Amino acid sequence: MDYNMKNTDKWHRLLSLLKTFAYEKREVTLASGQKSNFYINCKQASFMGESHYLIGELFYSLLSQVEKENSFQACGGMALGAAPLLSALSLTCFLNKRELPAIIVRKDIKEHGTKATLEGEKPVAKNSKVLLLEDVITTGTSTIKAANALQKNGFIVDTVLALVDRKAGGQENLAKNGLKLYSLYNLEDFTCVK
Numbered sequence: 001m002d003y004n005m006k007n008t009d010k011w012h013r014l015l016s017l018l019k020t021f022a023y024e025k026r027e028v029t030l031a032s033g034q035k036s037n038f039y040i041n042c043k044q045a046s047f048m049g050e051s052h053y054l055i056g057e058l059f060y061s062l063l064s065q066v067e068k069e070n071s072f073q074a075c076g077g078m079a080l081g082a083a084p085l086l087s088a089l090s091l092t093c094f095l096n097k098r099e100l101p102a103i104i105v106r107k108d109i110k111e112h113g114t115k116a117t118l119e120g121e122k123p124v125a126k127n128s129k130v131l132l133l134e135d136v137i138t139t140g141t142s143t144i145k146a147a148n149a150l151q152k153n154g155f156i157v158d159t160v161l162a163l164v165d166r167k168a169g170g171q172e173n174l175a176k177n178g179l180k181l182y183s184l185y186n187l188e189d190f191t192c193v194k
């Protein structure tokens with residue numbers, strides 16, 4: 001798909017905020033246990049008001065394109081990285097006269113109180129189609145876990161929107177699990193000199 005929001009002012013501005021606050025060139029161990037010499041910690045940018053606004057607008061625009069073939073009743077994603085993305089998209093949908101409630105998947109089951117794995121699922125009917133959001137895709141394992149948690153709770157998940165695809169096999173792993181990936185940025189957007 002040719003994304004119509006790519007290379008727009010909003011797309012460039014969000015990339016600039018991610019490059020400034022999220023991208024770090026350093027040795028790091030990733031969620032998968034693999035070593036890398038760079039890290040994109042989107043949370044350093046995604047909780048800011050301006051990024052929140054841009055993420056909402058860009059994901060809303062991507063959602064409108066994806067929905068030419070598919071439609072969704074809610075969005076969902078894994079804590080913590082997906083939390084600001086879900087909040088941004090859900091708010092932007094509301095401002096566009098559409099309710100798209102957000103479901104966050106806890107990394108660990110809450111041990112007291114509700115003992116919940118999901119939060120925000122009450123407004124969403126079972127068998128609803130949930131659009132999965134993710135900040136960074138490396139192997140795709142975290143995203144597949146989030147999809148499995150939602151599916152186990154009676155929701156349908158087949159599509160993922162990500163901020164960044166590190167192009168490290170994640171897309172292929174998601175496809176093996178029946179998940180189609182659309183990402184706003186990939187690794188080259190961070191590494192190209194422009």
Ligand SMILES: O=P(O)(O)OC[C@H]1O[C@H](OP(=O)(O)OP(=O)(O)O)[C@H](O)[C@@H]1O
Pocket residue numbers: 031032078079080081082134135136137138139140141142143170
């Ligand atoms: O594609 P993968 O190989 O699974 O790696 C990507 C995952 O790693 C990060 O989460 P992290 O586990 O660092 O958690 P956080 O959002 O709580 O910081 C990121 O938010 C993705 O969920």
Ligand SMILES: O=C(O)c1cc(=O)[nH]c(=O)[nH]1
Pocket residue numbers: 029030031032038039040041042136137138139166
């Ligand atoms: O693979 C990961 O754990 C990972 C990579 C990255 O660049 N950013 C992130 O938040 N997680």
